[in-house]
Amino acid sequence: MTRAWFVTGTDTGVGKTVASVALLHALRSRGLRAVGMKPVASGCEWTDGGWRNEDALALIAASDPAPAYHDANPYALEHATAPQLAARDAGVAVALPVLQSAYARLASTAQAMVVEGAGGWLAPMGDGLDQSEFARAIGADVVLVVGLRLGCLSHARLSARAIEADGCRLAGWIGNTVDPDFDRPDDYLGLLRGALPAPCLGLLPHLPRKGSPAGGAWAAARLDLAALLD
Ligand SMILES: Nc1ncnc2c1ncn2[C@@H]1O[C@H](COP(=O)(O)OP(=O)(O)OP(=O)(O)O)[C@@H](O)[C@H]1O
Ligand SMILES: C[C@H](N)[C@H](N)CCCCCC(=O)O
Numbered sequence: 001m002t003r004a005w006f007v008t009g010t011d012t013g014v015g016k017t018v019a020s021v022a023l024l025h026a027l028r029s030r031g032l033r034a035v036g037m038k039p040v041a042s043g044c045e046w047t048d049g050g051w052r053n054e055d056a057l058a059l060i061a062a063s064d065p066a067p068a069y070h071d072a073n074p075y076a077l078e079h080a081t082a083p084q085l086a087a088r089d090a091g092v093a094v095a096l097p098v099l100q101s102a103y104a105r106l107a108s109t110a111q112a113m114v115v116e117g118a119g120g121w122l123a124p125m126g127d128g129l130d131q132s133e134f135a136r137a138i139g140a141d142v143v144l145v146v147g148l149r150l151g152c153l154s155h156a157r158l159s160a161r162a163i164e165a166d167g168c169r170l171a172g173w174i175g176n177t178v179d180p181d182f183d184r185p186d187d188y189l190g191l192l193r194g195a196l197p198a199p200c201l202g203l204l205p206h207l208p209r210k211g212s213p214a215g216g217a218w219a220a221a222r223l224d225l226a227a228l229l230d
């Protein structure tokens with residue numbers, strides 16, 4: 001059976017893509033066929049192949065086997081804003097069955113699926129479609145990426161509460177050092193460990209250089225998947 005994790009974050013820009021790429025590398029280093037998905041992406045560039053999103057391309061590059069773009073990212077929306085607005089701008093209605101079909105095609109090739117959400121947990125994927133509905137539909141547990149910055153304690157606790165209230169299971173969380181100058185990261189990690197009802201899967205340090213080819217594997221080595229896989 002294919003295992004699936006839905007990666008959400010304490011906010012947009014907290015490192016969901018960085019963490020999802022790291023998870024894919026970590027799963028693959030365990031010998032698993034692991035495939036990434038970005039169901040709804042707002043913020044795309046036009047190419048000869050159609051609209052392309054940076055997150056989806058990063059997830060595809062970290063996947064083995066490599067998924068077809070339109071399955072990894074069924075909704076590639078131009079404008080870098082809330083998915084609801086980007087979908088309206090594009091004249092598109094984001095539909096759960098379309099997402100489920102694309103997911104099923106990917107999952108048939110994989111032992112592990114890593115699905116990156118859009119923004120934080122309560123940002124809808126489209127009008128009338130919460131991220132929790134898709135996570136439940138595919139049977140995914142949730143991984144919460146906590147961007148370590150002032151305010152993250154409340155955002156992390158709120159996210160954990162909402163995930164459980166939405167009928168999903170929080171399988172673990174990842175601390176991500178988005179801000180290299182953040183004061184007292186170790187103390188914050190202690191607070192988060194005490195406050196969140198799921199294990200910490202690892203701490204991602206501030207990565208040396210964006211786009212470093214070794215970045216995914218380097219970050220993967222900081223993750224302990226035991227709580228996800230055992
Ligand atoms: N540990 C880190 N070290 C250095 N830079 C990081 C780290 N984590 C994230 N970043 C940078 O911060 C920015 C936001 O990260 P990322 O794109 O992974 O966030 P996200 O949560 O996926 O955002 P979105 O909501 O847009 O999908 C990116 O430029 C990324 O390269
Ligand atoms: C465009 C951005 N980078 C993300 N992909 C989408 C962020 C959606 C945020 C919605 C909200 O305001 O909560």
Ligand SMILES: [Mg+2]
Binds near residue numbers: 017018055116
């Ligand atoms: Mg992202």
